[in-house]
Amino acid sequence: MLNSQLSHIFDDNIFIFLEQNDYYKIKNTHIYDEILKHIEHFLLILKQVVEDEKCKEIKILDVLQYFKVKPKQAKIYKEILDKELIFIKKERPDIVDSWKYYKEFEKMCENL
Structure with a gap:
C-alpha cells in the first residue's frame, strides 16, 4: 500500500514493511501524509546517491x-x-571463451 504510493521513485526496487496494525494506526491520522513526505524525501535523496x-x-x-x-x-x-x-583454462575452456573482455585483453596483450 505504501509502496504503491512511492513506486514512482524506485520502480518497485525498494519496499517498506510495517505491521498491518501499525499501518492502519497511521493511515487514518493527520500524520500519514507527513510520513509519506518524509519517506519520499529520503528516497529521492537515496536515489540521487545511487545515481552519483x-x-x-x-x-x-x-x-x-x-x-x-x-x-x-x-x-x-x-x-x-x-x-x-591455468586450471580453469585447462578444465573449462568454454568458460574462459565466454569472457568477451578477457579475450579482448588477451588480444591486446599479444600486441605488447
Whole structure:
C-alpha cells in the first residue's frame, strides 16, 4: 500500500514493511501524509546517491583503455591472470571463451 504510493521513485526496487496494525494506526491520522513526505524525501535523496555512485563505477572499457596506455601494467596483470587461470583454462575452456573482455585483453596483450 505504501509502496504503491512511492513506486514512482524506485520502480518497485525498494519496499517498506510495517505491521498491518501499525499501518492502519497511521493511515487514518493527520500524520500519514507527513510520513509519506518524509519517506519520499529520503528516497529521492537515496536515489540521487545511487545515481552519483553509479557514475563513479569503473567500466570494463575504462580498464581496457587503461591497459592500452599502460602496457607495463597490462603485462603484469597478464602474467598474474595466466598463473591464476591455468586450471580453469585447462578444465573449462568454454568458460574462459565466454569472457568477451578477457579475450579482448588477451588480444591486446599479444600486441605488447
